Amino acid sequence: MTDPFEPGTLLPDDLPNGMDLVRAGRARAERIPEVQLRYARERGVASDRAYKERCRDSGALTTYINLGYKTWAQTRDVLRSVQARGRTLGYALDRVSLIPDRRMGLPPDLREQALGETGLMMYTPQDWAGAGQDVDIAPIWNDHNLGSPAAVVNTEAALSAGFGYIGNMAQHNYGYPLWDDDVTQMARTVEAMGMIAQRKASGTVLESYIEDGYCAGFHDLATSLGWCMFHRYIVEDLVGAAHSQSYGSTFQDPLLKQAFGLALQEINTHRVPPSFTHGDTNSFSPDGDFDRNAAIVFNDVYYTALRELRFPSGGALHATPVSEALRIPTEDELVQSLVIASEAVNRARSTMALMDWRPVLELRDTILAGGRRFFAKLMAGLQALGVDTADPLQLILATRRIGGSRMEELFGVGEPDSSYPRGFTPVVATDTVRRLMSNVDVVLRDIRADGAPDLSGLRVVTASGDIHEYGLFVVSKVLSDLGAKVVDLGTSMSSPDIAKVAVETAADVVAVSTYNGMALSLGRQLLDELHRRHVAPAVYLGGRLNEDLEGQSAADVSGQLEQLGITACRTLQAMVQGLRERFVTGPVSTR
Numbered sequence: 001m002t003d004p005f006e007p008g009t010l011l012p013d014d015l016p017n018g019m020d021l022v023r024a025g026r027a028r029a030e031r032i033p034e035v036q037l038r039y040a041r042e043r044g045v046a047s048d049r050a051y052k053e054r055c056r057d058s059g060a061l062t063t064y065i066n067l068g069y070k071t072w073a074q075t076r077d078v079l080r081s082v083q084a085r086g087r088t089l090g091y092a093l094d095r096v097s098l099i100p101d102r103r104m105g106l107p108p109d110l111r112e113q114a115l116g117e118t119g120l121m122m123y124t125p126q127d128w129a130g131a132g133q134d135v136d137i138a139p140i141w142n143d144h145n146l147g148s149p150a151a152v153v154n155t156e157a158a159l160s161a162g163f164g165y166i167g168n169m170a171q172h173n174y175g176y177p178l179w180d181d182d183v184t185q186m187a188r189t190v191e192a193m194g195m196i197a198q199r200k201a202s203g204t205v206l207e208s209y210i211e212d213g214y215c216a217g218f219h220d221l222a223t224s225l226g227w228c229m230f231h232r233y234i235v236e237d238l239v240g241a242a243h244s245q246s247y248g249s250t251f252q253d254p255l256l257k258q259a260f261g262l263a264l265q266e267i268n269t270h271r272v273p274p275s276f277t278h279g280d281t282n283s284f285s286p287d288g289d290f291d292r293n294a295a296i297v298f299n300d301v302y303y304t305a306l307r308e309l310r311f312p313s314g315g316a317l318h319a320t321p322v323s324e325a326l327r328i329p330t331e332d333e334l335v336q337s338l339v340i341a342s343e344a345v346n347r348a349r350s351t352m353a354l355m356d357w358r359p360v361l362e363l364r365d366t367i368l369a370g371g372r373r374f375f376a377k378l379m380a381g382l383q384a385l386g387v388d389t390a391d392p393l394q395l396i397l398a399t400r401r402i403g404g405s406r407m408e409e410l411f412g413v414g415e416p417d418s419s420y421p422r423g424f425t426p427v428v429a430t431d432t433v434r435r436l437m438s439n440v441d442v443v444l445r446d447i448r449a450d451g452a453p454d455l456s457g458l459r460v461v462t463a464s465g466d467i468h469e470y471g472l473f474v475v476s477k478v479l480s481d482l483g484a485k486v487v488d489l490g491t492s493m494s495s496p497d498i499a500k501v502a503v504e505t506a507a508d509v510v511a512v513s514t515y516n517g518m519a520l521s522l523g524r525q526l527l528d529e530l531h532r533r534h535v536a537p538a539v540y541l542g543g544r545l546n547e548d549l550e551g552q553s554a555a556d557v558s559g560q561l562e563q564l565g566i567t568a569c570r571t572l573q574a575m576v577q578g579l580r581e582r583f584v585t586g587p588v589s590t591r
């Protein structure tokens, strides 16, 4: 494997000093008045963190959901209603991650210029203050803050409103439309980290939801754990903040999930309660039936409840809504998820004695040992590349520039084996890699059942318009296996960049994955960019092809896309069928 990174070339010479940025952040936070969250006040504690510690130490379990409708007012009304229904249905709701529109990661003056996606927009200081006081639920600001160009302004807003858990450390790999200055983006992130550190004594916690970042794409849980150690080193040892690491959505196997949770507890030496353990979101297909999903959800949250009861961490429980693969959940679907979670806790309490933890603890130790090796290798590797490992800015910028998959190829700790995608046998393979490889197999099997077309000579540009990379991986892998010459641009790609590469490579086909609820606007924008450059490759879109239209939220926009001349694909099999009809004239192959 050739290494594109020569020592000293990864970072620019004129970077600001990371520790100076931390100090600037601390000074900025000192000027922000402290506010107590309503959730903490009503429980008679100083902070969200303090209440979590009390629950952890007394064996009480708390609950968590994700929610982000378009405005704070809409979100607030649904939260109040969900909470009120819990009084009759026998559940309590403790925490909510407010799920913003990706535009919230842009500085306020750019937000209106970017395409709207799904999620919450906070428009005024009253919206922020309302999130801290209007409901008796702890709000978390996780997304589109740390890691984004809006890190300082959003952290200031969240601190001013009294938020106790502010994230998201994992998102320093995120890309934003209309923004390509990674140095400023990461510098603002480090300054905002300093702001959160300044509030450590009042209980404010710097949160990371690890599978929002590179952990979602690693193939080895040893890499994931080592990456979490790397983040802990930056946040706790260099920046001086309290750090919570939450995890969970990419795990399907309960044994792996609980072993990894226990490994995270081992590296959490300051015992900061994690915000939550996320429910499994990846086991449902968009065509899956909700009854089956309910069984999957129960099984997932039951084992997490067992772990929390036996090895308390203070992390809240999350049960994934059964409609996860399709849309933002309705109020009824959220209520259902909380009912499932409360039943799971009841069953877990009465069946705790049936659980044999020995295999889980053994697996935990294997992950821990591998994670320690990865962390050591990563730090040594960064030093060899000329990165100052005592500077938080250099560390997050360098690892962002290297990228998650390349980092795992360079510093992965399994036995070398070229038949594996990252060049080594994973110490403990993630469910993600297992699921993706089996998804590729299923799609190829379907296609081969009809006689696979030979796509040799077909030039295809693939990309994802947002952070979702799994669909893109399957699309690129299947088309390459069928012989196409695929140029995979990766994630968070903008329409102008995709069009530019389509011209440079004389692409016959452009295939874009889009999930964030703006498929029609993106399709129009992409066609405009291609027309402006006088090229007309065949355009295919897939992922979640919906958008909020006049009077209809998350409407399926496949029909409108087809009218524009874009092929809207529910499945990759449909795209291959389309390519066969359009480009393949000879007989099918048995490739």
Ligand code: B12
Residues within 6 Å of the ligand: 099, 100, 101, 102, 117, 118, 119, 143, 174, 175, 211, 212, 213, 216, 217, 281, 282, 283, 284, 285, 286, 323, 324, 325, 326, 327, 328, 329, 439, 443, 466, 467, 468, 469, 470, 471, 472, 474, 475, 511, 512, 513, 514, 515, 516, 517, 518, 540, 541, 542, 543, 544, 546, 554, 569, 570, 571, 572, 575
């Ligand atoms: C994993 C995931 C994430 C991970 C992504 C990790 C990663 N590195 O990829 C994380 C947690 C980071 C994430 C973030 C977000 N997510 Co998300 N995510 C998902 C999830 C759980 C799985 C999607 C997936 O990858 N499936 C696996 C792939 C292989 O299967 P598939 O999607 O069915 O793909 C197949 C076909 O669709 C097709 N296909 C896919 N692309 C293409 C392209 C072409 C050309 C063709 C022909 C075919 C094709 O082929 C694939 C293979 O068979 C879904 C919910 C779900 N269970 O589906 C939500 C979901 C897609 N996410 C959603 C949202 C809103 C977001 C966020 C915008 C939330 C936010 N506000 O921050 C952010 C995006 C932030 C950003 N910067 O862009 C929503 C979308 C809602 C909508 N459109 O109505 C969903 C549905 C969750 C929900 N219910 O709210 N997400």
